[in-house]
Amino acid sequence: MPKVPSFTVTSRTVHDGSPLPTAQWSGVLKVPGGQDISPQLSWSGFPAQTKSFVVSMYDPQAPTGSGFWHWIVTDIPAGTTSLPEGAGVPDSKTLGAGAFQLADDAGAARYIGAAPPAGSGVHNYYITVTALDVDKSGVTATSSGALLGFTIGGHTLARATMILPTAAS
Numbered sequence: 001m002p003k004v005p006s007f008t009v010t011s012r013t014v015h016d017g018s019p020l021p022t023a024q025w026s027g028v029l030k031v032p033g034g035q036d037i038s039p040q041l042s043w044s045g046f047p048a049q050t051k052s053f054v055v056s057m058y059d060p061q062a063p064t065g066s067g068f069w070h071w072i073v074t075d076i077p078a079g080t081t082s083l084p085e086g087a088g089v090p091d092s093k094t095l096g097a098g099a100f101q102l103a104d105d106a107g108a109a110r111y112i113g114a115a116p117p118a119g120s121g122v123h124n125y126y127i128t129v130t131a132l133d134v135d136k137s138g139v140t141a142t143s144s145g146a147l148l149g150f151t152i153g154g155h156t157l158a159r160a161t162m163i164l165p166t167a168a169s
Helices: 145-155
Strands: 006-009 043-045 054-061 068-077 122-132 156-167
Touching: 006 122, 006 156, 043 122, 054 145, 068 145, 122 145, 145 156
Parallel strands: none
Antiparallel strands: 006 043, 054 068, 054 122, 122 156
């Protein structure tokens, strides 16, 4: 990703540099103990001219040739600076007015937890909050994570990222 200024993202659920807890792994993708519960997130220190945010979780090490999007929320209003644990449920009402989830790479508009395949080593799950200079990203609910990334590239003011290294169980 292009270099941009950074700000801070924190969580009571997950911690930068630490593995994802079991509740943030995927029961949908048949990981024992996985519950597909999105982590609580808070962010601060973003540019004053921020008009909206995107929150995502991405695994670049997924053996797909293109990584794996686990969660994508776009059009989060600038006045929203946190998401509660579990906000990534289908049809969530806790994302901020006008915000919506895109389908992840499992095909669901929701949070899908970690599911690194056995023997695939450590996967770095990137939880990223991106500050934008526009109110709306310009994508629809049927858009892909890749299209969203392309669309917001010229509107990104700053980015906050946590990296959660997790090995297959």
